[in-house]
Amino acid sequence: MTSRNLSVPNHHAHYPHFIGFGGLLAAASMVLGRQSDARLAAQRSGLHPGDTVVDIGCGPGAAARHAARLGARVTGVDPARVMLRVARLLTRSRSVRYLAGSAEQLPLPDGATSVVWTIASVHHWSEVDAGLSEARRVLAPGGRFVAIEKQTQPGARGHASHGWTDEQAEAFAERCRAHGFTDVAVGQHSTGRRQTVSVTAATL
Ligand SMILES: C[S@@+](CC[C@H](N)C(=O)[O-])C[C@H]1O[C@@H](n2cnc3c(N)ncnc32)[C@H](O)[C@@H]1O
Numbered sequence: 315m316t317s318r319n320l321s322v323p324n325h326h327a328h329y330p331h332f333i334g335f336g337g338l339l340a341a342a343s344m345v346l347g348r349q350s351d352a353r354l355a356a357q358r359s360g361l362h363p364g365d366t367v368v369d370i371g372c373g374p375g376a377a378a379r380h381a382a383r384l385g386a387r388v389t390g391v392d393p394a395r396v397m398l399r400v401a402r403l404l405t406r407s408r409s410v411r412y413l414a415g416s417a418e419q420l421p422l423p424d425g426a427t428s429v430v431w432t433i434a435s436v437h438h439w440s441e442v443d444a445g446l447s448e449a450r451r452v453l454a455p456g457g458r459f460v461a462i463e464k465q466t467q468p469g470a471r472g473h474a475s476h477g478w479t480d481e482q483a484e485a486f487a488e489r490c491r492a493h494g495f496t497d498v499a500v501g502q503h504s505t506g507r508r509q510t511v512s513v514t515a516a517t518l
Contacts, residue, residue, distance in 0.1 A: 338396050342400070348376035349376065353505075354462060354510065355381075358501070358514050359459075364385065366426070368427045371439075379405055382405075382407040387409045391415040391416070418444040418448060423452070425454040428457055429459075431461070433462045433463075437463060442489055443489065446490060466478060483512075499513070
């Protein structure tokens with residue numbers, strides 16, 4: 315990352331896609347140790363039984379399964395076939411389904427859900443504005459939106475840079491406001507062994 319793109323919230327948009335054996339290893343690495351982020355997403359969205367959740371960039375589905383255990387119906391969306399395969403293998407709940415798609419083109423009708431969340435995914439979106447426009451489109455009035463990323467430090471490199479600096483979280487929050495989300499807030503959290511940053515927002 316260079317100092318020029320420090321405030322870009324999708325700074326790894328051109329990261330190689332999760333495919334093949336490398337993708338499978340990545341999926342395996344995301345199966346365990348994701349509970350703290352899932353709990354944070356549920357808490358930040360005020361999730362309650364009867365909610366419907368769209369988990370954008372669901373990966374192998376840890377947060378989707380967590381939402382189902384809390385009584386929600388969940389649609390996990392991910393562009394990576396290997397992620398969807400692992401997610402389906404690991405999911406027994408009939409309240410969860412997985413669909414191929416991307417943040418920029420959600421395979422869902424308008425107003426389909428009460429909650430949209432996305433964990434460790436926005437920094438990979440190819441088009442942040444298209445993703446936010448889609449998140450707004452599929453949220454019903456009164457919907458809640460949560461984006462969570464690992465908190466990273468300016469100048470971090472390699473895997474340590476996969477997340478958001480505080481500045482990138484603020485830049486994303488600004489884009490949420492520009493898309494008409496209300497009650498936009500940035501938060502910092504200690505989840506498990508790592509620091510995370512969240513952006514929460516709502517639709518009228
Ligand atoms: C680091 S993984 C996080 C997976 C999961 N949310 C978790 O926390 O375990 C990032 C995920 O975002 C997905 N992704 C990448 N680009 C995306 C896009 N444009 N729209 C939606 N998801 C995307 C990847 O396929 C991958 O599953």
